[in-house]
Amino acid sequence: MAVFDDSMKMDVLKDLIAFKTVNGHEKEAADYLVDLLGRYGISARLLDVHDDRCNLVAEIGEGSPVLGFTGHLDVVDPGDVSLWKSDPFALTESDGVLFGRGVADMKAGLAAFVIALIELKAAGLPKFGRIRLLVTFGEEIGEEGSELVASSGLMDDVDGLVVGEPTGFNIAYSQKGSMDVKFSSVGKAAHSSMPQLGFNAIDPLMNLLTKANRSFRDDGEKMDSMGPLIFNVTTIKGGTQVNSLPDSAEAEANIRTVPEFDNAKVRETLKKLVDRYNEEGAHLSYDIFMDQEPVASTKDNRLVKIAQELMKPYVKGETHYLNDLFKDMPKTLQMAKNGDMLIVVSPGVTDASNLVKDKPADYPFIVAGPGNLSQHAPNEYLDKQMYFDFIDIYQKMAVNFLQK
Numbered sequence: 187m188a189v190f191d192d193s194m195k196m197d198v199l200k201d202l203i204a205f206k207t208v209n210g211h212e213k214e215a216a217d218y219l220v221d222l223l224g225r226y227g228i229s230a231r232l233l234d235v236h237d238d239r240c241n242l243v244a245e246i247g248e249g250s251p252v253l254g255f256t257g258h259l260d261v262v263d264p265g266d267v268s269l270w271k272s273d274p275f276a277l278t279e280s281d282g283v284l285f286g287r288g289v290a291d292m293k294a295g296l297a298a299f300v301i302a303l304i305e306l307k308a309a310g311l312p313k314f315g316r317i318r319l320l321v322t323f324g325e326e327i328g329e330e331g332s333e334l335v336a337s338s339g340l341m342d343d344v345d346g347l348v349v350g351e352p353t354g355f356n357i358a359y360s361q362k363g364s365m366d367v368k369f370s371s372v373g374k375a376a377h378s379s380m381p382q383l384g385f386n387a388i389d390p391l392m393n394l395l396t397k398a399n400r401s402f403r404d405d406g407e408k409m410d411s412m413g414p415l416i417f418n419v420t421t422i423k424g425g426t427q428v429n430s431l432p433d434s435a436e437a438e439a440n441i442r443t444v445p446e447f448d449n450a451k452v453r454e455t456l457k458k459l460v461d462r463y464n465e466e467g468a469h470l471s472y473d474i475f476m477d478q479e480p481v482a483s484t485k486d487n488r489l490v491k492i493a494q495e496l497m498k499p500y501v502k503g504e505t506h507y508l509n510d511l512f513k514d515m516p517k518t519l520q521m522a523k524n525g526d527m528l529i530v531v532s533p534g535v536t537d538a539s540n541l542v543k544d545k546p547a548d549y550p551f552i553v554a555g556p557g558n559l560s561q562h563a564p565n566e567y568l569d570k571q572m573y574f575d576f577i578d579i580y581q582k583m584a585v586n587f588l589q590k
């Protein structure tokens with residue numbers, strides 16, 4: 187007997203969407219979940235509470251093994267609200283499709299975990315082992331929540347982890363790392379007609395960025411386990427006036443790392459590049475202000491196999507719903523159809539970069555959750571049936587994984 191009927195499932199999602207957890211305010215939503223879980227006899231506790239932010243942990247079952255379910259409470263800013271056809275914080279349904287900020291990334295995934303936990307508990311499951319729900323804050327910027335979860339030891343005894351980020355019915359088993367770096371160049375201002383009296387801060391920066399583009403892209407091409415290393419200069423600024431030599435210039439770059447060209451190798455390459463231009467007279471420095479390692483498991487880890495088998499019956503026909511609002515959106519992530527789900531490398535970083543650290547090479551780890559490519563875009567949407575499906579899928583996944 188299911189504890190939640192469809193309208194109750196919708197209510198949970200609607201309530202979660204209504205909390206404006208835009209890079210903050212997660213505590214209100216976490217309090218709501220403590221209350222909801224408590225009503226069904228599951229005690230949840232808040233962790234790392236500060237300001238209006240916190241993590242949450244809840245658990246059902248006894249002993250080992252332990253399966254982890256994880257999702258984040260924060261969402262990205264809805265941006266220009268005039269581009270939305272409905273209020274981003276009011277769950278709206280049209281023709282079997284749900285709209286709202288975070289409906290795909292990833293409040294539906296989170297709601298599915300919570301309801302799955304409640305239904306399992308009510309059915310006297312799991313028979314063996316435990317399921318630990320780890321709900322984090324601040325995933326979208328900095329991943330501070332999952333860093334605190336990992337450092338408090340809550341992942342130490344977890345034998346497998348499911349991240350409910352939106353993949354549709356695809357299954358990701360690894361993800362690239364990510365690094366943000368800021369380059370600064372110092373010069374000396376002078377009239378542009380007398381450059382010998384000053385030093386142009388833009389020149390060495392420009393040379394460095396051109397060289398970095400070339401060498402990261404050339405060397406990064408050959409990688410094969412997760413595809414190429416990706417290097418992009420993403421911001422640049424410098425100078426104040428067209429007839430003055432600039433006395434400062436700055437640029438930022440984002441780098442997506444892979445096991446064969448990992449964060450350590452990037453750090454080494456950056457140092458060499460900057461040292462080289464400084465030896466030639468530049469005054470360049472750099473600061474790596476975000477540094478997440480790639481997470482690699484094997485394509486046939488135990489959770490991939492379990493998920494692949496039990497998700498098959500849910501994948502019917504064309505599952506990737508594209509309405510007129512999304513007709514121009516490329517289907518670059520080919521979505522699963524007719525029982526064929528793709529086993530993929532997640533292009534984006536998730537909380538797994540903190541949670542799946544120092545685990546064995548074949549550690550059971552997947553990213554699989556309700557969603558599509560509309561995350562972070564206006565009119566973010568989700569096929570309603572997919573939300574319901576994942577509530578079942580997560581329950582079956584847990585029972586399968588926690589067999590004796």
Ligand SMILES: [Zn+2]
Pocket residue numbers: 258291292325351352
């Ligand atoms: Zn997300």
